[in-house]
Amino acid sequence: MASKSSVEIITEWDIVAARQLGRNEAKALGFGTVDQARITTAISELARNIYLYANIGRIEIERVDTETEKKIVVTATDQGPGIHDIRKVMEEGYSTSGGVGAGLPGVKRLMDSLEVQSVIGEGTTIRAEKWLR
Amino acid sequence: MAALGREKMKQLEAQYKKILADYIVNQTEKNLYIAQNFTRQLIQKNISPEDVISIHKNAIAEIFPDRMNEAQPAYDFLIEVMVHYGMAHREHQSLLQKQAEYEMEMKIATSIQKALLKTHIPKLSTVDIGMLSVPARKMNGDYVHFFYHRDDYLSVAVTDVVGKGVPAALCMSMVKYGLETLEYAYKEPSYVLEVINRVIEKGVDDSMFVSMFYGCLDTQRNMFSYASAGHEPALHYNAKQDQFVALEAKGLLLGVLPNTKYTYQEVILEDNDIITMMTDGVTEFRGNDHLNSRQIITSVIRDNKYLSAQQLCQLLYREIEKIHGFDLSDDFTVVILKK
Numbered sequence: 001m002a003s004k005s006s007v008e009i010i011t012e013w014d015i016v017a018a019r020q021l022g023r024n025e026a027k028a029l030g031f032g033t034v035d036q037a038r039i040t041t042a043i044s045e046l047a048r049n050i051y052l053y054a055n056i057g058r059i060e061i062e063r064v065d066t067e068t069e070k071k072i073v074v075t076a077t078d079q080g081p082g083i084h085d086i087r088k089v090m091e092e093g094y095s096t097s098g099g100v101g102a103g104l105p106g107v108k109r110l111m112d113s114l115e116v117q118s119v120i121g122e123g124t125t126i127r128a129e130k131w132l133r
Numbered sequence: 134m135a136a137l138g139r140e141k142m143k144q145l146e147a148q149y150k151k152i153l154a155d156y157i158v159n160q161t162e163k164n165l166y167i168a169q170n171f172t173r174q175l176i177q178k179n180i181s182p183e184d185v186i187s188i189h190k191n192a193i194a195e196i197f198p199d200r201m202n203e204a205q206p207a208y209d210f211l212i213e214v215m216v217h218y219g220m221a222h223r224e225h226q227s228l229l230q231k232q233a234e235y236e237m238e239m240k241i242a243t244s245i246q247k248a249l250l251k252t253h254i255p256k257l258s259t260v261d262i263g264m265l266s267v268p269a270r271k272m273n274g275d276y277v278h279f280f281y282h283r284d285d286y287l288s289v290a291v292t293d294v295v296g297k298g299v300p301a302a303l304c305m306s307m308v309k310y311g312l313e314t315l316e317y318a319y320k321e322p323s324y325v326l327e328v329i330n331r332v333i334e335k336g337v338d339d340s341m342f343v344s345m346f347y348g349c350l351d352t353q354r355n356m357f358s359y360a361s362a363g364h365e366p367a368l369h370y371n372a373k374q375d376q377f378v379a380l381e382a383k384g385l386l387l388g389v390l391p392n393t394k395y396t397y398q399e400v401i402l403e404d405n406d407i408i409t410m411m412t413d414g415v416t417e418f419r420g421n422d423h424l425n426s427r428q429i430i431t432s433v434i435r436d437n438k439y440l441s442a443q444q445l446c447q448l449l450y451r452e453i454e455k456i457h458g459f460d461l462s463d464d465f466t467v468v469i470l471k472k
Contacts, residue, residue, distance in 0.1 A: 032187070033190075033209055033212055034183050034187045034212055034216075037209075037213045037216045038183070038216055041213075041217060041220070103220075105227075106220040106221075106223070106224060109220065110216070110220065133138075133139065
Protein backbone atom coordinates (compact mmCIF):
# COMPACT_ATOMS: atom_id res chain seq x y z
CA MET A 1 0.00 0.00 0.00
CA ALA A 2 1.23 3.46 -0.78
CA SER A 3 -0.46 6.69 0.13
CA LYS A 4 0.54 10.19 -0.89
CA SER A 5 -0.36 13.56 0.51
CA SER A 6 1.17 16.96 0.16
CA VAL A 7 1.38 20.48 1.55
CA GLU A 8 1.97 23.69 -0.40
CA ILE A 9 4.68 25.82 1.15
CA ILE A 10 3.82 29.48 0.84
CA THR A 11 3.89 30.93 4.33
CA GLU A 12 6.01 30.01 7.33
CA TRP A 13 3.00 28.23 8.92
CA ASP A 14 2.93 25.81 6.02
CA ILE A 15 6.22 24.48 7.36
CA VAL A 16 4.32 23.50 10.50
CA ALA A 17 1.64 21.78 8.40
CA ALA A 18 4.30 19.83 6.51
CA ARG A 19 5.89 18.77 9.78
CA GLN A 20 2.54 17.64 11.13
CA LEU A 21 1.79 15.63 8.02
CA GLY A 22 5.21 13.99 8.10
CA ARG A 23 4.94 13.13 11.77
CA ASN A 24 1.49 11.60 11.36
CA GLU A 25 2.64 9.46 8.46
CA ALA A 26 5.82 8.37 10.25
CA LYS A 27 3.83 7.45 13.33
CA ALA A 28 1.24 5.57 11.30
CA LEU A 29 3.94 3.51 9.66
CA GLY A 30 5.40 2.59 13.04
CA PHE A 31 8.51 4.73 13.45
CA GLY A 32 9.68 5.29 17.04
CA THR A 33 9.78 8.66 18.74
CA VAL A 34 13.37 9.42 17.82
CA ASP A 35 12.93 8.58 14.15
CA GLN A 36 9.67 10.53 14.06
CA ALA A 37 11.62 13.50 15.35
CA ARG A 38 14.31 12.96 12.73
CA ILE A 39 11.87 12.69 9.84
CA THR A 40 10.01 15.76 11.05
CA THR A 41 13.18 17.77 11.45
CA ALA A 42 14.28 16.78 7.93
CA ILE A 43 10.92 17.85 6.49
CA SER A 44 11.17 21.07 8.43
CA GLU A 45 14.59 21.81 6.93
CA LEU A 46 13.42 21.08 3.39
CA ALA A 47 10.26 23.15 3.81
CA ARG A 48 12.23 26.00 5.31
CA ASN A 49 14.58 26.00 2.33
CA ILE A 50 11.59 26.37 0.04
CA TYR A 51 10.07 29.12 2.16
CA LEU A 52 13.34 31.09 2.41
CA TYR A 53 14.91 30.65 -0.99
CA ALA A 54 12.30 29.53 -3.49
CA ASN A 55 9.21 31.29 -2.08
CA ILE A 56 6.76 28.70 -3.34
CA GLY A 57 6.94 24.94 -3.47
CA ARG A 58 5.47 21.72 -2.22
CA ILE A 59 6.29 18.98 0.24
CA GLU A 60 4.91 15.59 -0.63
CA ILE A 61 4.88 12.73 1.84
CA GLU A 62 4.52 9.20 0.61
CA ARG A 63 3.97 6.29 2.93
CA VAL A 64 5.08 3.01 1.39
CA ASP A 65 3.84 0.01 3.34
CA THR A 66 4.21 -3.28 1.52
CA GLU A 67 5.39 -6.78 2.46
CA THR A 68 8.92 -6.03 1.34
CA GLU A 69 9.24 -2.31 1.92
CA LYS A 70 8.22 0.08 4.64
CA LYS A 71 9.39 3.62 4.20
CA ILE A 72 8.55 7.30 4.23
CA VAL A 73 9.46 9.21 1.08
CA VAL A 74 9.65 12.98 1.36
CA THR A 75 9.75 14.97 -1.88
CA ALA A 76 10.36 18.70 -1.85
CA THR A 77 9.68 20.49 -5.13
CA ASP A 78 10.06 24.15 -5.93
CA GLN A 79 10.22 26.46 -8.91
CA GLY A 80 12.98 28.51 -7.35
CA PRO A 81 16.34 29.62 -8.70
CA GLY A 82 17.81 26.11 -8.70
CA ILE A 83 21.09 24.91 -7.23
CA HIS A 84 24.16 25.80 -9.18
CA ASP A 85 26.56 23.21 -7.84
CA ILE A 86 24.85 20.24 -6.22
CA ARG A 87 28.08 18.62 -5.19
CA LYS A 88 28.97 21.74 -3.32
CA VAL A 89 25.72 21.94 -1.36
CA MET A 90 26.20 18.33 -0.33
CA GLU A 91 29.54 19.25 1.18
CA GLU A 92 29.86 19.65 4.89
CA GLY A 93 30.01 23.20 6.14
CA TYR A 94 27.93 24.60 3.32
CA SER A 95 24.86 24.57 5.54
CA THR A 96 26.18 27.55 7.44
CA SER A 97 26.51 29.61 4.29
CA GLY A 98 22.79 29.99 3.59
CA GLY A 99 21.21 29.92 0.18
CA VAL A 100 19.34 27.24 -1.73
CA GLY A 101 20.32 23.79 -0.61
CA ALA A 102 21.49 24.88 2.81
CA GLY A 103 21.56 22.11 5.39
CA LEU A 104 21.23 19.23 2.93
CA PRO A 105 24.08 17.18 4.42
CA GLY A 106 22.24 17.36 7.75
CA VAL A 107 18.99 16.24 6.11
CA LYS A 108 20.82 13.37 4.46
CA ARG A 109 22.09 12.17 7.81
CA LEU A 110 18.65 12.36 9.40
CA MET A 111 17.21 10.29 6.57
CA ASP A 112 18.58 7.17 4.83
CA SER A 113 18.91 8.54 1.33
CA LEU A 114 18.81 11.88 -0.42
CA GLU A 115 18.64 12.73 -4.10
CA VAL A 116 18.84 16.20 -5.55
CA GLN A 117 17.81 17.25 -9.03
CA SER A 118 18.00 20.85 -10.04
CA VAL A 119 17.83 23.02 -13.14
CA ILE A 120 19.04 26.58 -12.94
CA GLY A 121 16.15 28.98 -13.32
CA GLU A 122 13.56 26.20 -13.24
CA GLY A 123 13.70 24.72 -9.79
CA THR A 124 14.78 21.91 -7.55
CA THR A 125 13.43 18.53 -6.55
CA ILE A 126 14.79 16.81 -3.48
CA ARG A 127 13.77 13.29 -2.60
CA ALA A 128 14.61 11.80 0.78
CA GLU A 129 13.73 8.38 2.14
CA LYS A 130 13.66 6.85 5.56
CA TRP A 131 13.26 3.08 5.86
CA LEU A 132 11.61 1.33 8.74
CA ARG A 133 13.86 -1.50 9.81
CA MET B 134 21.69 6.19 14.75
CA ALA B 135 19.53 4.06 12.56
CA ALA B 136 22.66 2.35 11.26
CA LEU B 137 23.00 0.69 14.61
CA GLY B 138 20.68 -2.34 14.63
CA ARG B 139 17.74 -2.64 16.97
CA GLU B 140 19.43 -5.47 18.85
CA LYS B 141 22.51 -3.38 19.57
CA MET B 142 20.33 -0.53 20.71
CA LYS B 143 18.42 -2.82 23.07
CA GLN B 144 21.73 -3.95 24.55
CA LEU B 145 22.86 -0.39 25.12
CA GLU B 146 19.52 0.44 26.70
CA ALA B 147 19.84 -2.50 29.07
CA GLN B 148 23.37 -1.44 30.08
CA TYR B 149 22.31 2.15 30.55
CA LYS B 150 19.32 1.17 32.66
CA LYS B 151 21.56 -0.91 34.93
CA ILE B 152 24.07 1.91 35.38
CA LEU B 153 21.32 4.45 36.03
CA ALA B 154 19.50 2.18 38.48
CA ASP B 155 22.74 1.57 40.40
CA TYR B 156 23.30 5.27 40.61
CA ILE B 157 19.79 6.01 41.83
CA VAL B 158 20.28 3.50 44.65
CA ASN B 159 23.88 4.27 45.66
CA GLN B 160 24.75 7.70 44.25
CA THR B 161 28.49 7.13 44.51
CA GLU B 162 31.33 8.60 42.48
CA LYS B 163 32.10 5.11 41.26
CA ASN B 164 28.65 4.93 39.63
CA LEU B 165 29.34 8.18 37.86
CA TYR B 166 32.73 7.00 36.73
CA ILE B 167 31.11 3.93 35.20
CA ALA B 168 28.62 6.25 33.51
CA GLN B 169 31.47 8.26 32.04
CA ASN B 170 33.07 5.16 30.59
CA PHE B 171 29.72 4.16 29.14
CA THR B 172 29.42 7.59 27.53
CA ARG B 173 32.76 7.03 25.88
CA GLN B 174 31.36 3.85 24.40
CA LEU B 175 28.27 5.72 23.15
CA ILE B 176 30.39 8.33 21.42
CA GLN B 177 32.57 5.66 19.89
CA LYS B 178 29.47 3.94 18.51
CA ASN B 179 28.28 7.25 17.10
CA ILE B 180 25.13 7.36 19.20
CA SER B 181 23.53 10.75 18.63
CA PRO B 182 22.28 13.03 21.42
CA GLU B 183 18.63 12.35 20.60
CA ASP B 184 19.24 8.61 20.92
CA VAL B 185 20.82 9.15 24.33
CA ILE B 186 17.70 10.99 25.50
CA SER B 187 15.58 8.19 24.14
CA ILE B 188 17.69 5.60 25.95
CA HIS B 189 17.32 7.59 29.14
CA LYS B 190 13.56 7.95 28.65
CA ASN B 191 13.13 4.21 28.18
CA ALA B 192 15.27 3.49 31.24
CA ILE B 193 13.21 5.84 33.38
CA ALA B 194 10.02 4.30 32.04
CA GLU B 195 11.19 0.92 33.32
CA ILE B 196 12.61 2.12 36.62
CA PHE B 197 9.70 4.42 37.52
CA PRO B 198 6.78 3.21 35.39
CA ASP B 199 4.21 5.18 37.36
CA ARG B 200 5.96 8.52 36.85
CA MET B 201 6.08 8.22 33.12
CA ASN B 202 2.69 9.69 32.33
CA GLU B 203 3.74 13.18 33.32
CA ALA B 204 7.34 12.92 32.17
CA GLN B 205 6.78 11.40 28.71
CA PRO B 206 5.86 14.61 26.83
CA ALA B 207 8.84 16.39 28.38
CA TYR B 208 11.18 13.66 27.17
CA ASP B 209 9.66 13.66 23.71
CA PHE B 210 10.06 17.41 23.63
CA LEU B 211 13.74 17.07 24.56
CA ILE B 212 14.24 14.47 21.83
CA GLU B 213 12.88 16.94 19.29
CA VAL B 214 15.21 19.63 20.53
CA MET B 215 18.20 17.34 20.52
CA VAL B 216 17.68 16.17 16.93
CA HIS B 217 18.92 19.54 15.79
CA TYR B 218 21.84 19.45 18.18
CA GLY B 219 22.65 16.03 16.84
CA MET B 220 22.77 17.43 13.34
CA ALA B 221 25.23 20.10 14.36
CA HIS B 222 27.25 17.54 16.29
CA ARG B 223 27.51 15.22 13.30
CA GLU B 224 28.47 18.04 11.02
CA HIS B 225 31.21 18.93 13.44
CA GLN B 226 32.42 15.33 13.51
CA SER B 227 32.56 15.14 9.77
CA LEU B 228 34.34 18.48 9.47
CA LEU B 229 36.95 17.23 11.90
CA GLN B 230 37.47 14.18 9.76
CA LYS B 231 37.80 16.35 6.70
CA GLN B 232 40.33 18.51 8.46
CA ALA B 233 42.41 15.47 9.27
CA GLU B 234 42.33 14.53 5.60
CA TYR B 235 43.47 18.00 4.58
CA GLU B 236 46.28 17.90 7.06
CA MET B 237 47.41 14.61 5.64
CA GLU B 238 47.36 16.00 2.11
CA MET B 239 49.23 19.06 3.28
CA LYS B 240 51.90 16.86 4.78
CA ILE B 241 52.31 14.98 1.52
CA ALA B 242 52.36 18.22 -0.48
CA THR B 243 55.03 19.64 1.81
CA SER B 244 57.30 16.67 1.36
CA ILE B 245 56.78 16.76 -2.41
CA GLN B 246 57.61 20.45 -2.43
CA LYS B 247 60.73 19.84 -0.40
CA ALA B 248 61.89 17.24 -2.87
CA LEU B 249 60.97 19.36 -5.90
CA LEU B 250 62.54 22.57 -4.69
CA LYS B 251 65.62 21.17 -3.05
CA THR B 252 68.58 23.41 -3.66
CA HIS B 253 71.92 21.75 -4.22
CA ILE B 254 74.72 24.00 -3.07
CA PRO B 255 77.63 23.56 -5.46
CA LYS B 256 81.20 23.32 -4.20
CA LEU B 257 83.67 25.36 -6.22
CA SER B 258 87.38 25.86 -5.58
CA THR B 259 87.21 29.50 -6.63
CA VAL B 260 84.41 30.74 -4.39
CA ASP B 261 83.00 29.75 -1.01
CA ILE B 262 79.20 29.36 -1.19
CA GLY B 263 76.73 29.35 1.70
CA MET B 264 72.94 29.12 1.60
CA LEU B 265 70.16 28.87 4.14
CA SER B 266 66.41 28.93 3.52
CA VAL B 267 63.94 28.48 6.37
CA PRO B 268 60.17 28.63 5.72
CA ALA B 269 57.92 30.52 8.13
CA ARG B 270 55.11 28.05 7.63
CA LYS B 271 55.08 24.52 6.31
CA MET B 272 55.77 25.51 2.73
CA ASN B 273 58.56 27.72 1.54
CA GLY B 274 57.81 30.71 -0.70
CA ASP B 275 61.52 31.39 -1.21
CA TYR B 276 63.73 29.48 -3.57
CA VAL B 277 67.39 29.52 -4.49
CA HIS B 278 68.75 28.05 -7.70
CA PHE B 279 72.43 27.66 -8.58
CA PHE B 280 74.03 27.14 -11.97
CA TYR B 281 77.72 26.59 -12.47
CA HIS B 282 80.13 25.65 -15.15
CA ARG B 283 83.30 24.01 -13.89
CA ASP B 284 84.98 26.48 -11.56
CA ASP B 285 84.56 29.31 -14.03
CA TYR B 286 80.98 30.50 -13.65
CA LEU B 287 78.55 30.51 -10.80
CA SER B 288 75.04 31.90 -11.16
CA VAL B 289 72.52 32.20 -8.40
CA ALA B 290 68.84 33.10 -8.48
CA VAL B 291 67.25 34.17 -5.20
CA THR B 292 63.47 34.31 -5.50
CA ASP B 293 60.59 35.23 -3.28
CA VAL B 294 56.94 34.75 -4.17
CA VAL B 295 54.68 37.49 -2.87
CA GLY B 296 52.48 35.45 -0.59
CA LYS B 297 53.06 32.37 1.48
CA GLY B 298 51.94 28.81 1.84
CA VAL B 299 50.54 26.55 -0.87
CA PRO B 300 49.92 29.12 -3.66
CA ALA B 301 53.44 30.48 -3.27
CA ALA B 302 54.92 27.00 -3.36
CA LEU B 303 53.02 26.04 -6.50
CA CYS B 304 54.16 29.21 -8.23
CA MET B 305 57.71 28.52 -7.20
CA SER B 306 57.78 25.13 -8.93
CA MET B 307 57.05 27.02 -12.12
CA VAL B 308 59.96 29.40 -11.53
CA LYS B 309 62.22 26.45 -10.96
CA TYR B 310 61.28 24.75 -14.20
CA GLY B 311 61.58 28.05 -16.02
CA LEU B 312 65.12 28.39 -14.71
CA GLU B 313 65.97 24.85 -15.71
CA THR B 314 65.01 25.47 -19.31
CA LEU B 315 67.64 28.21 -19.56
CA GLU B 316 70.46 25.75 -20.25
CA TYR B 317 73.43 27.81 -21.44
CA ALA B 318 71.84 31.23 -21.15
CA TYR B 319 72.35 31.45 -17.42
CA LYS B 320 75.25 33.89 -17.62
CA GLU B 321 73.15 36.88 -18.64
CA PRO B 322 71.14 38.20 -15.69
CA SER B 323 68.86 40.51 -17.66
CA TYR B 324 68.01 37.81 -20.20
CA VAL B 325 67.21 35.34 -17.41
CA LEU B 326 64.82 37.78 -15.75
CA GLU B 327 63.11 38.51 -19.06
CA VAL B 328 62.55 34.81 -19.75
CA ILE B 329 61.27 34.01 -16.26
CA ASN B 330 59.04 37.08 -16.38
CA ARG B 331 57.37 35.74 -19.51
CA VAL B 332 56.94 32.29 -17.97
CA ILE B 333 55.27 33.70 -14.88
CA GLU B 334 53.21 36.29 -16.70
CA LYS B 335 51.75 33.65 -19.00
CA GLY B 336 51.35 30.80 -16.64
CA VAL B 337 50.41 32.18 -13.26
CA ASP B 338 47.39 33.91 -11.83
CA ASP B 339 47.42 37.71 -12.07
CA SER B 340 47.65 38.09 -8.35
CA MET B 341 50.96 36.23 -8.14
CA PHE B 342 54.18 38.18 -8.24
CA VAL B 343 57.71 37.01 -7.83
CA SER B 344 60.78 38.99 -6.95
CA MET B 345 64.17 37.74 -8.03
CA PHE B 346 67.77 38.73 -7.62
CA TYR B 347 69.98 37.13 -10.21
CA GLY B 348 73.75 37.25 -10.13
CA CYS B 349 76.47 35.60 -12.14
CA LEU B 350 80.06 35.39 -11.03
CA ASP B 351 82.76 34.98 -13.67
CA THR B 352 85.61 33.70 -11.55
CA GLN B 353 88.21 34.22 -14.30
CA ARG B 354 87.51 37.92 -14.60
CA ASN B 355 86.32 38.32 -10.98
CA MET B 356 83.27 39.98 -12.38
CA PHE B 357 79.90 39.75 -10.66
CA SER B 358 77.04 40.81 -12.93
CA TYR B 359 73.57 41.09 -11.52
CA ALA B 360 70.01 42.18 -12.20
CA SER B 361 66.97 42.45 -10.00
CA ALA B 362 63.22 42.15 -10.41
CA GLY B 363 61.83 44.07 -7.49
CA HIS B 364 64.07 42.20 -5.08
CA GLU B 365 65.99 43.19 -1.96
CA PRO B 366 69.36 44.60 -3.01
CA ALA B 367 72.33 42.36 -2.32
CA LEU B 368 75.20 43.59 -0.19
CA HIS B 369 78.76 43.71 -1.40
CA TYR B 370 81.40 43.77 1.30
CA ASN B 371 84.54 45.31 -0.06
CA ALA B 372 87.28 43.80 2.09
CA LYS B 373 90.03 46.20 1.08
CA GLN B 374 88.02 49.29 2.02
CA ASP B 375 86.10 47.50 4.80
CA GLN B 376 82.87 48.88 3.38
CA PHE B 377 79.47 47.65 2.33
CA VAL B 378 77.85 48.66 -0.93
CA ALA B 379 74.24 47.84 -1.75
CA LEU B 380 73.93 46.21 -5.16
CA GLU B 381 70.78 47.98 -6.23
CA ALA B 382 69.23 47.29 -9.59
CA LYS B 383 65.87 48.60 -10.61
CA GLY B 384 63.40 46.26 -12.24
CA LEU B 385 59.72 45.43 -12.12
CA LEU B 386 58.53 42.37 -10.19
CA LEU B 387 58.23 39.25 -12.37
CA GLY B 388 54.78 38.45 -13.70
CA VAL B 389 53.42 42.00 -13.89
CA LEU B 390 53.86 42.89 -17.57
CA PRO B 391 54.73 40.57 -20.46
CA ASN B 392 57.60 42.45 -22.10
CA THR B 393 59.45 43.97 -19.20
CA LYS B 394 63.12 44.68 -19.88
CA TYR B 395 65.77 44.37 -17.23
CA THR B 396 69.18 45.98 -17.05
CA TYR B 397 72.23 44.44 -15.45
CA GLN B 398 75.19 45.92 -13.62
CA GLU B 399 78.67 44.66 -12.96
CA VAL B 400 81.00 44.86 -10.03
CA ILE B 401 84.55 43.61 -9.62
CA LEU B 402 85.16 41.24 -6.72
CA GLU B 403 88.50 41.28 -4.95
CA ASP B 404 89.88 38.65 -2.61
CA ASN B 405 87.93 38.28 0.65
CA ASP B 406 84.98 40.23 -0.72
CA ILE B 407 81.59 38.94 0.37
CA ILE B 408 78.31 39.07 -1.54
CA THR B 409 75.17 38.60 0.55
CA MET B 410 71.86 38.01 -1.22
CA MET B 411 68.65 37.69 0.74
CA THR B 412 64.86 37.82 0.73
CA ASP B 413 62.78 40.35 2.63
CA GLY B 414 62.30 37.79 5.40
CA VAL B 415 65.84 38.71 6.38
CA THR B 416 65.54 42.48 6.18
CA GLU B 417 61.99 43.22 7.30
CA PHE B 418 61.64 43.61 11.01
CA ARG B 419 57.92 43.87 11.46
CA GLY B 420 57.07 45.31 14.83
CA ASN B 421 60.73 46.15 15.37
CA ASP B 422 60.81 49.11 13.04
CA HIS B 423 63.20 51.04 15.23
CA LEU B 424 65.91 48.52 14.43
CA ASN B 425 68.00 49.07 11.35
CA SER B 426 68.16 45.69 9.69
CA ARG B 427 70.88 46.72 7.30
CA GLN B 428 73.09 47.74 10.20
CA ILE B 429 72.51 44.46 11.99
CA ILE B 430 73.25 42.37 8.90
CA THR B 431 76.40 44.29 8.00
CA SER B 432 77.80 44.18 11.50
CA VAL B 433 77.18 40.43 11.80
CA ILE B 434 79.03 39.91 8.50
CA ARG B 435 81.85 42.31 9.26
CA ASP B 436 82.47 40.90 12.74
CA ASN B 437 82.48 37.33 11.46
CA LYS B 438 83.98 37.67 8.03
CA TYR B 439 86.51 34.91 8.69
CA LEU B 440 83.79 32.30 9.11
CA SER B 441 82.90 30.12 6.14
CA ALA B 442 80.05 31.29 3.91
CA GLN B 443 77.75 28.58 5.30
CA GLN B 444 78.62 29.39 8.90
CA LEU B 445 77.94 33.06 8.19
CA CYS B 446 74.48 32.20 6.84
CA GLN B 447 73.69 30.19 9.94
CA LEU B 448 74.98 32.85 12.28
CA LEU B 449 72.94 35.51 10.53
CA TYR B 450 69.84 33.36 10.88
CA ARG B 451 70.44 32.81 14.59
CA GLU B 452 70.97 36.51 15.22
CA ILE B 453 67.87 37.59 13.33
CA GLU B 454 65.77 34.81 14.82
CA LYS B 455 66.77 36.10 18.23
CA ILE B 456 65.65 39.63 17.36
CA HIS B 457 62.28 38.28 16.24
CA GLY B 458 61.87 36.34 19.48
CA PHE B 459 62.36 33.02 17.62
CA ASP B 460 59.17 33.57 15.68
CA LEU B 461 59.93 34.63 12.11
CA SER B 462 56.82 35.74 10.27
CA ASP B 463 58.28 35.41 6.79
CA ASP B 464 60.36 32.87 4.90
CA PHE B 465 64.03 33.51 5.56
CA THR B 466 66.58 32.99 2.82
CA VAL B 467 70.18 34.10 2.57
CA VAL B 468 72.94 33.25 0.11
CA ILE B 469 76.54 34.25 0.75
CA LEU B 470 79.43 34.14 -1.72
CA LYS B 471 82.96 34.63 -0.39
CA LYS B 472 85.82 35.27 -2.75
